[in-house]
Amino acid sequence: MSVVVGVAAGGRSTAAVRLAAVLARSAGEDMVLATVVPAHWPPGVGRIDAEYQAYLKGLAQAALDQAQAELPPDVAVTARAVHARSVPRGLIEVAADTASVLVVGSSAAGPLGRVSLGSVGEHLLHACSVPVALVPRGYGCDAGTVVTRVTAAFGGDAESADLVVAAAGLAVRVGAVLRVASFAVRPAPPRTIATGPHIEDAVVDEWVEYVDKAQQRVLEQVAGLPVAPRKDGAVVGRGHDWADALADVEWTAGDVLVVGSSTAGPLERVFLGSRASKIVRNAPVPVVALPRGAVAQLADEAERA
């Protein structure tokens, strides 16, 4: 199993490659740099696009070479250029059997320090059967960084509990501690009803009481696994919007946030629910989105170990 990272031409994938190195180093896996070249048109009368194809191949090779040059020496890496009708399809093809996680970078149109989904990211989050790691724009790290903490986004319900168990398995695999985080997002109450600015706090407090208990239960469940990661406790982030709630929780350089998939999507594919989508878009750290199939698989592995 390896960490597959999509590489684009023009040095736009530096952040993704860095994160892939961190993940590979932490898990003791090797890296695959993958770049996608537009597929040939069906062969026509003459090979009129031969020069163009050669040019594209050159671009692909240059991208791979550049990415490889920036890599630290302690991670084993292979490079692959695949032909496919679109970038996401190509990446899915590479990732299909061999990847433990597929790493993609954020769109250049998004804010610095946040994950923003471009066309590739969006497509992958709807169609990939392998965990997808999204990198905040401009992600940087020191040499030799490993993942130190895996934070599981926990909603308080049964599917979230499965996700936490899967995240525990992941934490063991990369040798990190596990933290459980829940987010209470409620907009500020309107000022025009003479009930004061704190009237909604009671509702949030009630939810936090409920989720605190659920968090304790799930941490006990994790403690009962055959191979359990060390725990870093449970937190609740509060805010008027998702950005505030996520910022309310403390993050460090070696943090990775894990979210699960919606129950509405196909079992195998990553398909984020509304809350997970918002978490992904507002997370200040790399996010790994797990398809439900992977959650089930990882949870099983963790329980059997």
Next chain:
Amino acid sequence: MASLLQQALRRKPVSELTAQTGTDTGGGELERSIGLFQLSTIGIGATIGTGIFFVLSQAVPIAGPAVVWSFVVAGVVAGLTAVCYAELTSAVPVSGSSYSYAYATLGEVVAMGVAACLLLEYGVSAAAVAVGWSEYLNQLLGNVFGVQIPEALSNSPESGGILNLPAVVLVALCALLLIRGTSESAKVNATMVVIKLAVLVLFIVIGVTGWDAANFVPFAPGGFGGVMTAAGVIFFSFIGLDAVSTAGEEVKNPRRNMPLAIMIALVVVTGLYIAVSLVALGAQPASGFEDQEAGLAAILQNITGSTWPGTVVAAGAVISIFSITLVVLYGQTRILFAMGRDGMLPPFFHRVNPRTLTPVNNTIVVAVVVGLLAGLLPINFLAEMTSIGTLVAFLVVSIGVMVLRRTAPDLPRGFKVPGYPVTPILSIIGCLWIIKDLRPVTILAFLVWVVIALAFYFAYGIRHSTLGIRARGSDVRDVP
């Protein structure tokens, strides 16, 4: 075991109110970010619109053209009570509505009585406003599409129909939005205020063209008593001025800005209401107001002979009243939620849905009750019940200010009522004066409602309130 009276009068300590809503736990230290202009617009935006769109058809038959003075009377009393409320909120600077302040200053049983009044001020006013909305919706549909909802389905039984369906539908829609977690953002609120103001200004500008001074004679067919009774009906148009008082925690320099903002908002709102009513009275003889639906739109159509001004007013009313209903229902659910947390209501009322983070059970109950009220009761009764509930709540607040000065004179107060003790006393007198002139059926219904609420308290709240449980717990510990 404390006597019944002692139990009923236990007061929630101010520090506990602070802890309960997370202010001390870092959940809510708010920056003072609101200046005078913004605070005034909050006051204006919160007040304008609930009543003016449909209150004239209730008030003019009672007072005639002298209803203009009713607005002044109601405005002055509203201003006095808002100023008293401002002191209370600055001394007890957290969570809530006048229910919480009564709990802190006057005791549990009084808090329950105030809660009963708040059910009128929020829940019943939402029903009243929904009925008004259905009038303007009908007007809009008639102008734009040429269809109207059949009489039987858009009037309460007392007004000749079976059920007011649009009003029920509006309440249901708002409930759905609240369950999903939608709340009115500051931008939407600002837009709504602009719409309301624009519509009223449009009414004034166009309506003045139909001015006929003869419509002002006779000026006061209901006499002074009529003016005061109409003030009671109108009073609910001034609900919202207390939003300035409860914003106190976020206000820069509250000592100066609170009274100024209340005054500014009051002057603007009362001025606008008086202008609207003068124009309406000038354009239409007093007899034309009786039972008139969608009054402002209808008057414009009568003057201009064309439907577009009426359509614009009706559209503005439909949009803005929808927003008001949503926000008032939200407030009602949160007040019941707070009561549930306090143990004054069964735990059903403070359950939160884990996915939406909203109190779904609570919202559904409120929607069903308000929907029934809106569907089955006529607007004049609903408006009067709202007014009496609000007046009594404000009355209690004014008493509370005086009690708090006696029981906790050294509590830090961001704002102190100017002219103490005259101001709260005037406010109390003003409220009582308006109350006494309401219809006997209203006063009777109100008293029955308060008795029911208090009976519920003595049956349930007095034993289950968290404050009481804690007090009994410490009693038990004291027993050797």
